[in-house]
Amino acid sequence: MPSEVEKDAITGTETTGHEWDGIKELNTPLPKWWLYVMYATIIWSLGYFVFYPAIPWVNGFTRGILDYDQRTDLDRQLAEVREFRGELLTRIEGASLAEIREDDELLDFAVRGGGRAAFAENCAPCHGLGGGGQQGGYPALADDAWIWGGTLDDIYATLLYGIRSDHPQTRFGIMPAYGVDEILTREEITDIAHYVVSLSGETEDAEAAARGAELYQRPDLCVTCHGENAEGNVFLGAPALSDQIWLYGGTVAEITAQVHNPQYGVMPAWIDRLDDATIKMVSVYVHALGGGQ
Amino acid sequence: MMDSVVPVEDVLSRKEQKREPLYAGRVKVHPMDIRGTVRRIKWIVLGLCLGAYYLGPWIRWDRGPGAPDQALLVDLPNRRFYFFWIEIWPQEIYYLTALLILAALALFLATSIGGRVWCGYTCPQTVWTDLFMWVERRIEGDRNARIRLDKAPMSLTKFRKRTTKHAVWLLIALLTGGAWIMYFYDAPTLVAEFFTGAAPMAVYFFVGLFTATTYLLGGIAREQVCVYMCPWPRFQAALLDEDSLVVTYERGRGEPRGHHKKGTSWEGRGHCIDDRKCVAVCPTGIDIRDGLQLQCIGCGLCIDACDSVMDKVGLPRGLVRFDSERNQARIAAGQQPEKWTKRLVRTRTIIYCVLIATVLSILLIGLIGRSGLDITVQRERSPLFVPLSDGSIRNGFTVKILNQTRDPHSYALAIEGVDGALVTVVGQEGVTEETVRLTADADSVTTYRVHVALPREALDGETTPLDFVLTDLDRDRTARYDTTFRGP
Incomplete structure (x- = not known):
């Protein structure tokens, strides 16, 4: 502290005595009320200590007289949501699939809420978010090809009982292993593969395809399940071979491998895993992905 | 230790040192x-x-x-x-x-x-x-x-x-x-x-x-x-x-x-x-x-x-x-x-x-x-695209129509910039056209999910540019949104 009050020559204002690199600070005091406002805010802040949890203690913390807790707040909000959903879920439980599709509110809740969330949790690991499918036998659900049928009831049944699952009512279908079990020779299988490829594209070997066509139409072979025009059969789970959707690949080599020793996927039955309302919502959601029939 | 010499004029009493207060x-x-x-x-x-x-x-x-x-x-x-x-x-x-x-x-x-x-x-x-x-x-x-x-x-x-x-x-x-x-x-x-x-x-x-x-x-x-x-x-x-x-x-x-x-x-x-x-x-x-x-x-x-x-x-x-x-x-x-x-x-x-x-x-x-009319289009990203059974590729879009007028209007939504695009409005399945009819309520934003399918030949690699063109059928106004179509 300087012993003398210094006055700035230009402004006539006193300095505070503080100096930085030759620049002196003028004493231009704040009004008192400004200071009082600060004190008032400090006093106001004491309220938080009184009303809200504030001070950490040896075994816990002061709880405040409002007994406020963010967890309680969250629980209350969750309960509100559950209540709101509960009403919709009850209505969904009582409604048929067609009725859900007709009701704008239920449809919206199934497609954008419950069905979508349940699909993301349970189905997306295999079928991909949005039902895009995955390589290696996980069919796309957003496309227009259905192995076991694409109506609401078909999707619902598939969800309930699964495919090749351990549920007694499961959808079940297995293609014989024509090569491994020596039903057909390797050449015959390759011919059939050429024919199948030619159904939806161009073949590299027309002669082989012609031989394959004959084999295909033999009553004890492909035609029985996959149909005369290779349109498939949703009751047997026999995929259409005339389209461009291939679960295990659409090249001659991949089709040969599949006829030689078929691969199968398994989908679990959800009837014991999810409640009926959820399965209904997922059915409606999957149906609305873009391929529902 | 030396005696420090203080100039006499610096020696002032408390009263003489009267200072401005810290707060005025x-x-x-x-x-x-x-x-x-x-x-x-x-x-x-x-x-x-x-x-x-x-x-x-x-x-x-x-x-x-x-x-x-x-x-x-x-x-x-x-x-x-x-x-x-x-x-x-x-x-x-x-x-x-x-x-x-x-x-x-x-x-x-x-x-x-x-x-x-x-x-x-x-x-x-x-x-x-x-x-x-x-x-x-x-x-x-x-x-x-x-x-x-x-x-x-x-x-x-x-x-x-x-x-x-x-x-x-x-x-x-x-x-x-x-x-x-x-x-x-x-x-x-x-x-x-x-x-x-x-x-x-x-x-x-x-x-x-x-x-x-x-x-x-x-x-x-x-x-x-x-x-x-x-x-x-x-x-x-x-x-x-x-x-x-x-x-x-x-x-x-x-x-x-x-x-x-x-x-x-x-x-x-x-x-x-x-x-x-x-x-x-x-x-x-x-x-x-x-x-x-x-x-x-x-x-x-x-x-x-x-x-x-x-x-x-x-x-x-x-x-x-x-x-x-x-x-x-x-x-x-x-x-x-x-x-x-x-x-x-x-x-x-x-x-x-x-x-x-x-x-x-x-x-x-x-x-x-x-113009009192606007369109925004968001492409759905999961899945990015869906191959269909006829070999074409489908993308999903969320289309929002802003109708700032005081009455409901009807619109025609068309795809430009590519050939052979077919549009389906989700919820109105069964109608797949090159141009679809949509309506929007008065003074509001109406949202539609729209599927667009393109034949594989129309695709230009992974990303194909295309435009959504919305025409107001009740008056002469058009809104356009440029976006892209994704394929394999």
């Missing part, structure tokens, strides 16, 4: 009433400002059934802003940005021409403080009476005057706070609901809040807001130049100041008779003769005060006047002062005017070009 007490300002040209202009501006503010919400504007008929309305619950014939949606908030930029530029222009005219004439703080001071003067009398009343011990008369003053202040504050809320709520409905207790809690809260702030700022804080709280005085110096007209005391003519006896000569002395009338009328309590200072709000009441004194002593007016620094320098150098209009057009003002014209044009072009 309130210096109460008692502005005196004054009549004159400036005061008259100030009253007119005040009347216009308050009139526009209080009457604004009551102007009606018929927008047809189902729409509010208030000309100025910020409808927060419905996310609409109404300004006479213009209706702004939240997604068009850039119009507000342009308006704010315009306001800032206009303020800069006004400041470069006339100094702190905003502060002195149109700032709400000034307008309401002026109004509150007028009330104070009507109830407690002019400056001297008020100073006496302040010093007088509490009496019945003093108590009555004070109570009346604060009651009137609070009433004005309530009207001010109430009028503010009316810009956010239908005014006649609000008034009816407010007094029957039927208005929402939020209305009472905000009316109370704005009543309190008006009362505090206009009645109690007054010039403290300008001196301590407002940032504008701090940087307005950067917007002034030597040609800006600011309230100026002509030092050369006024000094040396001193009392003047009637009939004595003006030789060898200045024209300022130092009766401090300019200080007495100042609403912020400063002395304009100290030069341009932060606390000066540029209202010019000291001009009226000085002119009245000059009239009385028979000298020409204008010892205190709006003048530029350049003119003062010319006068000091013995040159002829220039007319202020000569320096009105200069680089600074031209730049501001060009900027204002530019922003204004952009704003107007935007407003005139508003």
Whole structure:
């Protein structure tokens, strides 16, 4: 502290005595009320200590007289949501699939809420978010090809009982292993593969395809399940071979491998895993992905 | 150890070291009433400002059934802003940005021409403080009476005057706070609901809040807001130049100041008779003769005060006047002062005017070009694309149609930029066309999910550009959205 009050020559204002690199600070005091406002805010802040949890203690913390807790707040909000959903879920439980599709509110809740969330949790690991499918036998659900049928009831049944699952009512279908079990020779299988490829594209070997066509139409072979025009059969789970959707690949080599020793996927039955309302919502959601029939 | 030698003049007693306190007490300002040209202009501006503010919400504007008929309305619950014939949606908030930029530029222009005219004439703080001071003067009398009343011990008369003053202040504050809320709520409905207790809690809260702030700022804080709280005085110096007209005391003519006896000569002395009338009328309590200072709000009441004194002593007016620094320098150098209009057009003002014209044009072009129709398209990303059984590729899109008109319209949605695109609207399956019909409700955004399928030949690698074109079938308007189509 300087012993003398210094006055700035230009402004006539006193300095505070503080100096930085030759620049002196003028004493231009704040009004008192400004200071009082600060004190008032400090006093106001004491309220938080009184009303809200504030001070950490040896075994816990002061709880405040409002007994406020963010967890309680969250629980209350969750309960509100559950209540709101509960009403919709009850209505969904009582409604048929067609009725859900007709009701704008239920449809919206199934497609954008419950069905979508349940699909993301349970189905997306295999079928991909949005039902895009995955390589290696996980069919796309957003496309227009259905192995076991694409109506609401078909999707619902598939969800309930699964495919090749351990549920007694499961959808079940297995293609014989024509090569491994020596039903057909390797050449015959390759011919059939050429024919199948030619159904939806161009073949590299027309002669082989012609031989394959004959084999295909033999009553004890492909035609029985996959149909005369290779349109498939949703009751047997026999995929259409005339389209461009291939679960295990659409090249001659991949089709040969599949006829030689078929691969199968398994989908679990959800009837014991999810409640009926959820399965209904997922059915409606999957149906609305873009391929529902 | 050496004896330290302290200069004798540094040895001062505690009393001699009397210092400024760390926090300053309130210096109460008692502005005196004054009549004159400036005061008259100030009253007119005040009347216009308050009139526009209080009457604004009551102007009606018929927008047809189902729409509010208030000309100025910020409808927060419905996310609409109404300004006479213009209706702004939240997604068009850039119009507000342009308006704010315009306001800032206009303020800069006004400041470069006339100094702190905003502060002195149109700032709400000034307008309401002026109004509150007028009330104070009507109830407690002019400056001297008020100073006496302040010093007088509490009496019945003093108590009555004070109570009346604060009651009137609070009433004005309530009207001010109430009028503010009316810009956010239908005014006649609000008034009816407010007094029957039927208005929402939020209305009472905000009316109370704005009543309190008006009362505090206009009645109690007054010039403290300008001196301590407002940032504008701090940087307005950067917007002034030597040609800006600011309230100026002509030092050369006024000094040396001193009392003047009637009939004595003006030789060898200045024209300022130092009766401090300019200080007495100042609403912020400063002395304009100290030069341009932060606390000066540029209202010019000291001009009226000085002119009245000059009239009385028979000298020409204008010892205190709006003048530029350049003119003062010319006068000091013995040159002829220039007319202020000569320096009105200069680089600074031209730049501001060009900027204002530019922003204004952009704003107007935007407003005139508003079609009341817009489309936004979002591509769905999981899955990115879906191969279909016929070999084509499908993408999903969320299409939002903005219909800003007052009636529902039908639209045709078509895909341009690619060949063979087929559109399906989710929820209307079974109809797959090159062009689909959609409808949108009046004054709202309608959302559709749309599937677009493209034959594989039409794809141009992983990303194919395509446009959504929406045509209003009820009037000749088109909106377009450029996006991309993803494939394998």
